[in-house]
Amino acid sequence: MKKIIFVVPALFLMLSGIVNAHGPVRQKAEEDVTINAPAEKVWGIIKNFDDMSWHPGIKSVKADKGNEKGSVRVLALKDGGTISEELKKYDDKGMSYAYKITDISTEKTISHAGAEEKVPVLPVDNYSATIDVTSNGNATTVSWKAAYYRAYTNNNPPDEMNEDAANKAVTACLKSGLENLKVLAEK
Amino acid sequence: MVLNKFTKLAVILVAATLPNVISARPFAYISNQLDDSVSIINTNTRTVVKTLTVKGKPAGVAISPDGKRVYVSTPEAGGFSAIDAEKQAEIRHVEVSSGALGIVAAPDGKFIYIADWYKDSVYVVDAITFKTLGSVTVGKSPSGLVVSPDNRWLFVANRLSNSVTQIDLHKMTIRNTTLVGSHPFGLAIDKKGTRIYAANVQSDDVTVLDAQNLKRIATVKVNLLPYALTLALNGKRLFVTNQDDGSVSVIDTDSLKEIRLIRVGDKPEGIYTHPDDKHVYVANWFDGTVSVIDAESLEVSDTIKTGEGSRAFGQFISNN
Numbered sequence: 001m002k003k004i005i006f007v008v009p010a011l012f013l014m015l016s017g018i019v020n021a022h023g024p025v026r027q028k029a030e031e032d033v034t035i036n037a038p039a040e041k042v043w044g045i046i047k048n049f050d051d052m053s054w055h056p057g058i059k060s061v062k063a064d065k066g067n068e069k070g071s072v073r074v075l076a077l078k079d080g081g082t083i084s085e086e087l088k089k090y091d092d093k094g095m096s097y098a099y100k101i102t103d104i105s106t107e108k109t110i111s112h113a114g115a116e117e118k119v120p121v122l123p124v125d126n127y128s129a130t131i132d133v134t135s136n137g138n139a140t141t142v143s144w145k146a147a148y149y150r151a152y153t154n155n156n157p158p159d160e161m162n163e164d165a166a167n168k169a170v171t172a173c174l175k176s177g178l179e180n181l182k183v184l185a186e187k
Numbered sequence: 188m189v190l191n192k193f194t195k196l197a198v199i200l201v202a203a204t205l206p207n208v209i210s211a212r213p214f215a216y217i218s219n220q221l222d223d224s225v226s227i228i229n230t231n232t233r234t235v236v237k238t239l240t241v242k243g244k245p246a247g248v249a250i251s252p253d254g255k256r257v258y259v260s261t262p263e264a265g266g267f268s269a270i271d272a273e274k275q276a277e278i279r280h281v282e283v284s285s286g287a288l289g290i291v292a293a294p295d296g297k298f299i300y301i302a303d304w305y306k307d308s309v310y311v312v313d314a315i316t317f318k319t320l321g322s323v324t325v326g327k328s329p330s331g332l333v334v335s336p337d338n339r340w341l342f343v344a345n346r347l348s349n350s351v352t353q354i355d356l357h358k359m360t361i362r363n364t365t366l367v368g369s370h371p372f373g374l375a376i377d378k379k380g381t382r383i384y385a386a387n388v389q390s391d392d393v394t395v396l397d398a399q400n401l402k403r404i405a406t407v408k409v410n411l412l413p414y415a416l417t418l419a420l421n422g423k424r425l426f427v428t429n430q431d432d433g434s435v436s437v438i439d440t441d442s443l444k445e446i447r448l449i450r451v452g453d454k455p456e457g458i459y460t461h462p463d464d465k466h467v468y469v470a471n472w473f474d475g476t477v478s479v480i481d482a483e484s485l486e487v488s489d490t491i492k493t494g495e496g497s498r499a500f501g502q503f504i505s506n507n
Contacts, residue, residue, distance in 0.1 A: 025220055025221070025244045025262070025263065025496075026220075026472070026496070027221075028221070028472075028473055028495075028496070030473075088411060088431060089411070089431075089432070098431065100431075128431055130453075145453060145473060147454055147472075147473060
């Protein structure tokens, strides 16, 4: 290899010792529930993308294209605020669907590191999830998996927008949903 | 062959003093980002033989051509970890820059190239002294890196610029940049260095480029969120991880059509071909597993448990 001449060594050397901004690391959450009811019954309760009445945290849902891929639903939350989600995969036979959050309304604005930061009602970014219903003989397993980033995309997040806040909020959402689904399906 | 007693004894002694690792090559090195670890897989037995702690959310993987060094980028520790493959231990952490992600080793083993996601630059690190020699400014959020087999060109996927940049490694300057699909992440190059393949995360397709002039040859539709890709069977098959579909698309590189969709684990990310050219390893981020695909039968022949958040972004299997 020939000699290499680099153009910006001075500036580069000045910067190289400083560890500053880095990218957030993707997080995951997974919750499972075993329900003593046939899989068809359980799937029947959750199968419509425009119906989340089974989830205690959600007040109402509207979707523009039902269970068609690309359909966008807007969830109105009981505690206020909205989340928009796009249907990415829908498998009626396999009893599963996958979706992605496309928009989250702001819960509050905080001041952090000299800037105004909007804290979303669900403190996550780039969130995708899958919900899966599997028959286990007489019982049914429902698995809900989510992958996402924290809401704050720069370095040094505020407490409201860090990994911990994201993980807690997502886990609570999945858990409460599945617990209520079990109650409804076992009725 | 006839061996006298003494020779036999000597052979046994030598064999006993060498760690078993030599006979067990090649190895796959899987970065587990959420566990701060690297799982070392013996690809003969397809088992994890060791799990190393590597701090700083390990993501990208590169291996020196002689298989003696493994380089794992650590985005939260601003650089990479250098691992001794025989001792299966970290030699040291090398500080490069803050958003280090994509990493590749030069085919002559002299340099390590590392892309910084935030500084829009590729850094050149001396593989012996671990000193950073300089950098080249490329497009926005550079991600995947590949070097041409003749060690002349470095190709960079610029995720937020929707482009691929070709760097002249003799002059360390940009020779060419071309637009590809939306948000290219992983790159692959064939063994002859004639074609570049870019996985476009946002447009759900693969751009095929002529490696010499960066002309677009084709765009091949795959599935949801293609992330990284690798070639097998003498370059006849291209395998692409579809992160949001839990699958791998198989593309015939003659017809440039998708010929099969293989189910793997959840959120497949890093993908690379075993040096036998017949087995493809896939890191499943959500499941913390590695799927082994038989490139001929196109079936998953093994699933290996690794660690939380397996990414293995790059060329993560040693060549020998």
